[in-house]
Amino acid sequence: MKALIVDDEARVRKAVRLLVDWELHGIDEIEEAGGGFEAIQMMRLGRPAIVIMDMMMPEGSGVDLMAAVNEFAGTVKFIVVSGRGDFDFVREAVRHGGIDYLLKPIEPEAINAAVAKAAKQWLLEEQERNDRQKQSMRLNEFKPVYGEKLLTGLINEPSTATIVLRRLHEEGLVPEGTRTARMALLQVDASDKQLHERFAWDSDLLHYAIINICNEFLVARQNGVAFRHWGAATEIVIVVWGNGENLLGILQEINEGLFVTLQRRMHMGLGSPGHFPDAMPMHYEEALSALHRRNALDANDYTHSSTETAAVKRMTFTDCEEEWKVAALSGIEGQLTAVSGRWLEAARLSGYLSPQMLEEYKTDVLQFCVRLLRDAPGRQAVEENGLLSTEELSEHSPYAHASALSIQAWRDWSYELLLRLSQAIAQRQAQEKAKMSDIAAFIEQQYQTELSLQDIAKRFFVSREYVSRRFKQEYGINITDYITGIRIDKAKLLMVNPNLRVAKIAEMVGFHDEKYFSKVFKKQEGVSPKAYRAGLTI
Known part of the structure; x- marks a missing residue:
């Protein structure tokens, strides 16, 4: 707690310092000012809890000081000290928030009692202010979450849409009379370490920032709303009221806003326009499918439609499975290197490689490893020899839905997996x-x-x-x-x-x-x- 002593006489300020038992009252910082104007400047820099001041000063009287201070700091407790027992001064002091009025010469018991009274009242009011602030923060935190869960309910629980929509109207999140809408799904890159470190790995804070940027282009213009999808950790739903003819333009603006603020652009899947809220589940599936099937090889495209279809043959791991088996059993370094990147290279040359294909590739590769080890000599569990833990390798695989595809990262992971598989088989053979x-x-x-x-x-x-x-x-x-x-x-x-x-x-x-x-x-x-x-x- 901070106190400020204001008096034009240095000896009086020194006397006040000596007379008050500051530690007893919980005051650990004491400042001094030689006049009212100087005190106001000091209070602007760091507001004290208690001000002990002379009523009569050549540069700004005590009454002037209290009147000025009340304009920007209504929490300060004043103790007025004066050499005159004038009732008018007392009345002015009380009117401007003075706690006590003391006559010079100052008695130790009187000033300590006044400081104790002021400190107690300030602490009580400070606690009330903190409680109000915490309650306000909780309400501010709860309200968006409540709204987001209501909006998510339109996707996940369509049977309750009528009740939920009424509440959304009451909360002002959905305009009355909205009959059609169009949805987009924004995907946050869970593997973007730099972005997550910027928010201290607080995903709630990161999503809050992204949603705020989105809503600058939606809620502020009353043409839609963005909210966190509570059924998926990395998804933010964007809904535009009406047929969404301007959705592509809005999404482009949002991505530019994200780039300016976070130096990131994010992939967004589009659903088709339809009836609101009945078609929300269907539109969500369309938008999600668009994200899963987007061509990850196209580094410059961030908006993806569910109607997009790659006119090329989809690559599957079965095309390379026999080569992997031969390489794993041989253990030859050059063969392991060549085979591990063959599927990825073939997919790249085809011109189409989606996150869904990468997920399927990872699943197929891991299942292949389990099968080959199961058929290899021995009956031990896969993890017993410490060389191949499919769970560990799955966790350390590249993220299929990363904003930017790294073929090299997938190639390195594939090689590491094939190498460990080969070593595990060789060790099992030696053991047998x-x-x-x-x-x-x-x-x-x-x-x-x-x-x-x-x-x-x-x-x-x-x-x-x-x-x-x-x-x-x-x-x-x-x-x-x-x-x-x-x-x-x-x-x-x-x-x-x-x-x-x-x-x-x-x-x-x-x-x-x-x-x-x-x-x-x-x-x-x-x-x-x-x-x-x-x-x-x-």
């Missing part, structure tokens, strides 16, 4: 190869025991079918024959010892039936175990 090696090592250690396919699958947390298929792919032999081969090889080594009977050897390598062992041995080696042993001694 290592797993088959582990299974082979396990068989080497446990060949004497009963080893079933089910036991092996359970131990390594995979299915029987998977073990059977992958083991044969890796070693060129099914797992049962591999186990048998290990046992026969071990048996051949044991036969070098003449003290071991064939039956004992069969048992030692995992065969519990000597006849069956002999049969299997002969099938693999072409001779019986006895004949094989006999051959060793020759």
Whole structure:
């Protein structure tokens, strides 16, 4: 809280400074003025809460000061000090807002009581002023939101249009007698970091600024209204009353206004004229379709009609899918680079590339990655190896509805995605190869025991079918024959010892039936175990 001491005598000003317990009254800033005119200038620069002043001064009396001050600052509390107990002066002081009237010489108790009274009243009034201001701000914030939600209801809830329209008439947002209208949809670029940083990433503030610019060309001329679409975070709806013959001109003016104020132009989709408010949902879909299907390659066109149709073949990712698969499985750098930008280049050369096509391309590419990883060796989730998270890559993809298309940004994203896919597949293959090696090592250690396919699958947390298929792919032999081969090889080594009977050897390598062992041995080696042993001694 600030106080100002006004007196033409410096000693009096000093005395007031010393007599008042400023800290007790919450006053932390004290200024001085030697006359009424000087005080007025100081008050214009920084309005004090309390003014303690002499009634009689050579340069502007206290009464003159209060009269002048009341013209621009009705919140100041005056404490009048005078050497005369003249009733007329007291009356003038009270009439001009004086809180107290003190006679010289000033008593400490009297001036502190007067300052306490003035400070308390000022704080009370200041609180009331703040409360009124906050209430006014809340009302000012609520009223536009209320209106925007009513207007949005004409699009999203057509069944309530009759009730909503009556309220809109009452609020003055829609003129009485409006029977036709035409809609446009303005799209805010969610990827424009520079613009959003300018508004401290406060999207409400950004939309408020854009809507205000739009309404300068609409509400001020009483030919339409712009409002935020509460069903979509990046859309601002522009409605022009009547058939909208002048809509294109208005949109051009709005875009110029946006460019002057924000250094940005924004894309707008057009709906056709129609009955108001019944046709609002249909017109919204038309305008939205126009934005989604606009040719993003045309950098100079910002207004788009729903009737525009590209007379070229629409590119789809399926045209490049096989090339992506070959590149991802090969992992060759040059192939990854060439393939990742092929679809985008083909679309660019066709002369037509819409935000809708980019969205479909992104979806198709991500689904392709999931499918290829699902078909690749292994059963792990896509994200387990840390190389490919489709959710992360989707979030970091370029924005399909950006005001300015960057083919390079999409090419870089596509390459990054294809590279990670290739690395993920290679890692999965290495992991699966290592797993088959582990299974082979396990068989080497446990060949004497009963080893079933089910036991092996359970131990390594995979299915029987998977073990059977992958083991044969890796070693060129099914797992049962591999186990048998290990046992026969071990048996051949044991036969070098003449003290071991064939039956004992069969048992030692995992065969519990000597006849069956002999049969299997002969099938693999072409001779019986006895004949094989006999051959060793020759």
